[in-house]
Amino acid sequence: MSDELTAVVVGGSGFTGGELLRILSEHPHIEVVQATSRQYENRTIGSVHPNLRDSELRFQDPSDLASADLLFAATPHGVSMGQIDAFFDAADTVVDLSADFRLETVDQYEEWYDGHDSPAYLDRAQYALPELYREELPGAELIASGGCNATVTILGLYPLVESGLLDNVENVVVDVKVGSSEGGAGGGAASSHPERSGIVRPYAPTGHRHVAEIEQTLDLSVAFTAHAVDMIRGAAATCHVFPGQPVRTKELWSAYRDVYEDEPFMGLAAGGRGVYRYPEPKVLAGTNRCDVGFEVDPSNRRLVVFSALDNMMKGAAGQAVHATNIALGLEETAGLEFPGMHPVGAP
Amino acid sequence: MSDELTAVVVGGSGFTGGELLRILSEHPHIEVVQATSRQYENRTIGSVHPNLRDSELRFQDPSDLASADLLFAATPHGVSMGQIDAFFDAADTVVDLSADFRLETVDQYEEWYDGHDSPAYLDRAQYALPELYREELPGAELIASGGCNATVTILGLYPLVESGLLDNVENVVVDVKVGSSEGGAGGGAASSHPERSGIVRPYAPTGHRHVAEIEQTLDLSVAFTAHAVDMIRGAAATCHVFPGQPVRTKELWSAYRDVYEDEPFMGLAAGGRGVYRYPEPKVLAGTNRCDVGFEVDPSNRRLVVFSALDNMMKGAAGQAVHATNIALGLEETAGLEFPGMHPVGAP
């Protein structure tokens, strides 16, 4: 594994593209040979991402892709599905961070998005939450990395599904709180600092597109609402679950440990002493970790499940690199070992 | 109504006490003759509350209460129930902002708190959300002003209860987000700026004491979880409701308008254009308003109800003054007309 693999990052000037460039700059086995951006062509990547000022790399136009082992696409929804042939001309393995190859069928794209330009590729894509699809990843040629809000929800609920505690449960309420980096670079009036600071804003009361991924993956109906709150990085899900029968805390610990015990990027935080007793996104900023936790409400047979991650990392670029590491047989944690900071504010 | 009424504010150095002092300093018919504080005795109220620096008033020890028409108690839970006789020796009307007289029975206090010292007063107290109990307030001698998280939840759900849309609904999920002023002045490590900034922290996953008020008032079971987020003032509730039958948006508008149309402090925000389409607490900072709104999720027959207020105002001091205005026959909005600011950050 001492050989370098080469990578192209398409859409390198966006927030997620910048995060990929940051991770890969420290990755022991992958070297970025090209980052593309229409808007910032010929400018250094550090002129957009100030944490990468030491890099000599300059953005190039995406119409002239370099050949590489890997291509990461960090473009808005709808771009990858139109460029996928060009992507495969340039690289052997394509890792797409958009929603374009996450769903299984054209029908789903017609229901949740605006249809699909390259339906033939849907079968070739491997949806990637590594914790759920580790076995399917080695050798995958088209990796569809999961969405941030879908990932935080799925990782919170998955152990309950696996343990059967959600059998016969009709509906799970998912109340999500997210930071402003989910809106991407740029943004309009609603994203300006004066209007976006200090908010608890219901930005997707119903109908959030990530519901499609969640329901496809967990085979479960979710009642999903997303709020924007005052942080930059971070997504936190609170899932309110009403299992058919009483559940004991001990069973929950078993359910979660069974599934996540050996996972390098999953943590459990469920009570205890101290300030940080449940999952909180700020603790995870800059890391590829997802923390999950829970509490039982005896009065009404409810479980409350908490999960949190950095939407740019475990919810996007970090998860994509994790999946890539597995797909290519590298150590899973390569490039993803930053443990996060304490204290830290609204990262 | 040109006669001044006199008032004592007990617990004047806390956040809620300061808010009472601020409101009453501008109130056309009430004059504060005494503010008490053990810790800050003899210091000006402006030395603690910098917005009141122009006042000559100095804190006095609470053991020597002045005689007045009104006494506002802004003390922590458990104080008023021990001092209630002294309060009535000093004043004709007592307005208590703590939880000490909100519940109807000693049994409830034993279930949710640590019992009750003065159970004989429970029958004499009038719980006060003015929108629900306007008719009962005139002449009330002991007003128990509702709690912040209870108020925001009750005002969000009340029109649904009134309209019958919650008949046969077993459980409503209430997911609340609150600011740091709810923790009061002082506070420990968890409230320090480095640890409290940028958080989405589940601080009451289950068992929040305000559930007692909500269930007593609405006769409804709620699955309640509270999160601390990065703001100072503000409480926002998202209620996830599954009515037995499909509900149309039009019905909801009717239900909310029927109940709140003539209310001076209630606003409806349910969609539309612009940045602020649903209730958001930051819009309401410093005001006595509560905004409510809703959305129908057709896919799973869910209603999502949003409500927001300033926990120090509509959730505490403002609501108490509103109730007092009604109880004493003053204009309802006296002292409570500040419309709020735009833009404003994390007030």
Add this chain to the structure above:
Amino acid sequence: MSDELTAVVVGGSGFTGGELLRILSEHPHIEVVQATSRQYENRTIGSVHPNLRDSELRFQDPSDLASADLLFAATPHGVSMGQIDAFFDAADTVVDLSADFRLETVDQYEEWYDGHDSPAYLDRAQYALPELYREELPGAELIASGGCNATVTILGLYPLVESGLLDNVENVVVDVKVGSSEGGAGGGAASSHPERSGIVRPYAPTGHRHVAEIEQTLDLSVAFTAHAVDMIRGAAATCHVFPGQPVRTKELWSAYRDVYEDEPFMGLAAGGRGVYRYPEPKVLAGTNRCDVGFEVDPSNRRLVVFSALDNMMKGAAGQAVHATNIALGLEETAGLEFPGMHPVGAP
């Protein structure tokens, strides 16, 4: 004074325009009869300024101005100078909140701006910091309200100038920290929440245009640098002054009290106990107040002068209404009595 005066607000959809609409909605003697906005024509003012949702007023196109006693112009630099004839066709008194009539000569406009379209009006304008020009305001027909960063600096230094402590002082260092509302509604990438949060950003290291106002008013050379920090409302100036001779704290108290003692909107905060010992902008959010304070540094004969205000209020709309009240013979504080909130976050 029981007669209502009518007013038009040109540029009503911007932040400063919204603040004018908020103040005037509570003003006892002025009624807004028209608010203009090209972009939001026909929409309610509350659709842009959520704190004004109860108003029936709708934005109208600025090309068709109503007749009124007063016209407030809250437009970007360069608009008023082109429209000034139309403004005076519509109203007897024009209050301009832009920089267009603040400087005395065309030469200054050529040096600091892009020249001037209506130089004949420069002599007719009265620059308005009410504390400095109270005597000149009655009867003024064109009021040029001071800029936010200029106002906070001038009010901090003015007592030193008046007392002669700055005689022979060559240079004063002015280090200013401002909130994001100074950037106005909208804004580009640098104003987006992810890029603008948590910053200490030198946005005007040198050459800030408000230097022209400061130097014209105080007849003093200033070395001025402005930083953007993480708040929405607020401007704070730290002036580092090196007087020729040692200065005692007692002299400073005299200097400041002499000038500001009877001012309704000026406060002194210079040491003492408690959390808020010096001027801080957050204490003043929503108010028309400016706090000033100081400290003597014995080691190097330096004075440090602190001043703070809400840039939207005392630095813009509030100051303009204050000047208008004086100009028209109304009580000075009409519409400007909100005392501010405590606690409050990053308003």
Add this chain to the structure above:
Amino acid sequence: MSDELTAVVVGGSGFTGGELLRILSEHPHIEVVQATSRQYENRTIGSVHPNLRDSELRFQDPSDLASADLLFAATPHGVSMGQIDAFFDAADTVVDLSADFRLETVDQYEEWYDGHDSPAYLDRAQYALPELYREELPGAELIASGGCNATVTILGLYPLVESGLLDNVENVVVDVKVGSSEGGAGGGAASSHPERSGIVRPYAPTGHRHVAEIEQTLDLSVAFTAHAVDMIRGAAATCHVFPGQPVRTKELWSAYRDVYEDEPFMGLAAGGRGVYRYPEPKVLAGTNRCDVGFEVDPSNRRLVVFSALDNMMKGAAGQAVHATNIALGLEETAGLEFPGMHPVGAP
């Protein structure tokens, strides 16, 4: 260099101690064998520092120090000077992050602090800003790591001193803005979230103790004022400098490049395009970098120098590890390579 060095961290539960534990957990050549804390004895380090939850290490009482190659002391001022003999009993090399060994003479400690308990050690200590004292560090047995506000100021001004541009300059104004982590874990009312959020608070108008380090190091008189602003990590200094003669930007570039060109942790940001044109602390959160930049103000022959760093890293733990790496002959950047995040909020 493949041999592990062992280290003890005294004061491991504080913010700086936690940062040391974080850095050393990833350091290729140093292993922490003991972390001490009186308050949290027997609890895991992750119970206090949530980013270190995966560690098995538990705090031990500081009265029973383990033997190790290195001892890092991250204790409040005054502790190390009393414990220094015990520290050297435990370890060969002591790295002190407090102020206890930074100044050269007892007289200075009597002027700026409360005297000194172990004056004999002052001569044995090496003050460590690695950029200034790289040559003196190899073999140092007692390293006194520079203070955060001193470091940011010194690194900003040092090239001007070296180049002679500050010869004959009597006074430099240093206006510093810092985050809340400088106050340390815990903290009182002024550090609580409601009182500390959104502030621009002059917390050290004059007399800041770090002035002693700055003046000792640069042989220059500084007029120093520190403000607390709304961030958690970060210190930014704006130095206003009036050189005796005009200075050209080109000279400044030379002065800064000459000194910092080969430094692994220094960056230059002085104008250019994009959002981040000057040093800003948020860009540096979590990194060991310091950015410096400048601008010339032609109107008054002023230079404005900006510098920024993460006070917990380059201003404390990172700088201490950097100095240690040099002292022990390790690669300078070991353990310190995190490039920082973009975007990031108020870290």
